[in-house]
Amino acid sequence: MVKTITAACCIVGDEILSGKTKDTNSHYLATLLFDLGIELKTIQVVADEVEAIKKSVKELSSQHDLVFTSGGIGPTHDDITYESIASAFGLDMKVDDSTYNYIETQIKKRGKVMTKHHARMATFPSPAILLRERKDIQIPIVMVNQNVYILPGIPSLFKILLDSLQFKLQSLSGSRFYRTxxxxxxxxxxxADTLSKAQSNADLFGIKIGSYPFWGKNVDNIRVVVNVSGKDQLKVNQITETITAEIKGWPYINKSRL
Structure with a gap:
């Protein structure tokens, strides 16, 4: 059985923990990684606190192949993700000239003056790898410790930059997941007994079986949806057929993913 690449996510922000802002970035990350064949194992949400960020990212980096962070890289006092991660891995903080010059050019176009707050957004952990996979976006994805990708919290920008990594991530994964x-x-x-027996048989092939109950009545009389996922498409289909027959089931179409 081929080793599956594992990933973790660290969402940074008091606004998430207080309920002010709804986190959509981890959901988008989970969906993209599944499609690429990378298994997202854990999602942590931490406050805008240096020690909380350091502890989370250092722990996740040591336990997983890939780590993605979201949030805390803007110009204000509570945007402390870059320096917290630098501290976690014993790195310096250094202004990247290319990013600084780009930001300064954009500021001048608006008739404004570059300030220390703008400069913060061009000050990254060093040494680091600065990924600019899209030439039209000069703000880089900063990668440290070989496996930590630091991304913004703004959902639209998070999505664009994460999408830009798809080819690179696909080359690491090698094969995708299949789901029925x-x-x-x-x-x-x-x-329950049917699913337990099926999971025992599926373990050998790295296939996961999950059950998700529906609450209340629905027009299709669905009480449970069973999920079968793995990288061996033939085995996924075989196990699906067996379970379907034994639980008197039928294919479920999740309209939210259409």
Whole structure:
């Protein structure tokens, strides 16, 4: 069985923890990584505090192949992700001339003057790898410790920059995941033994089986949706067929992903 690349996510921001802002970045990351065949193992949300960021990122970096952070890289006093991660790995902080010059040019076009606050957005952990996979976006993805990718918290920019990494990440993963979903009108209690037996058989092939109950009545009389996922498409399909027959199920189409 081919080793699956694992990933982790660290979302930085008091606004997430207080409920002021809804985190959509981790969901987008999870969806993209699944499609690329990379297994997202954990998501941590931490406050805008140096020690919290350091602890989270250092721990995740040591336990997973890839780590993605979101948030805390703007110009204000509470944007401390860069310096916190630098401290976590014993790195310096250094102004990147290319990024600084780009920001200064944009500021001058607006008739403004470059300030120390603008300069903060061009001051990165050093040494680091600055990834500019899209030539039209000069603000880089900063990568440190060989596996930590530092991304912005603004969802639109997070999405664009993460998308720019797809080719690089695909080359690490090698193969994608396949997923099937089965609906049934039977309850979880009724199908529990069937799923346990199926999972025992699926473990050898690195295939995961999960069950997700529906609450309340629905027009299709669905009580549970069973998810089968793995990298061996033939085995995924075979296991799906077996489970479908045993739980009197039918293919489920998740309209939210259409």
């Amino acid at each position: 979903e089965i609906a049934t009108s039977q309850s979880e209690v009724v199908i």
